[in-house]
Amino acid sequence: MGLRIATLAILAAAAIAAGCASPSAVPPPPVSSPDDAAPGRTVIEVALTDFAITPKIIVAPAGRVRFEVVNRGVIEHDFHIPVLEGPHAHAQRLLRPGERRTFAYTVRPGTYEVVCTIPGHREAGMVATLDAGS
Secondary structure (H helix, E strand, C coil): HHHHHHHHHHHHHHHHHHHCCCCCCCCCCCCCCHHCCCCCCEEEEEECCEEEEEEEEEEEEEEEEEEEEEEEECCCEEEHHHHHHHCCCHHEEEEECEEEEEEEECCCEEEEEEEECCCCCCCCCEEEEEEEEE
């Protein structure tokens, strides 16, 4: 437990220092496409913070699902569903503090792990479950 608190303290200090180094960074607008508002499309809002993914259990129907993801933390995080993306999608799912992006997936019924793959973040609690029903 002491090691986890020390690790979180170090990560928080690094985040504050990094935030001071680039105050002019402005997040880009959300990524979207004309069919994002198509009837029948499921949209789920997800928040990334230091160090959690909310909601912890994400419930969605099977099929095409769009995730509106916002990083409300002070450091970078990513939104990754390993079973759906493979191991090397990290760079495409990275969000800077304050950034909001849209990610769309086609999911089959089942339970999927959702994580932040930045080293140490999963261990600090950035894990959620996607429960896709039929």
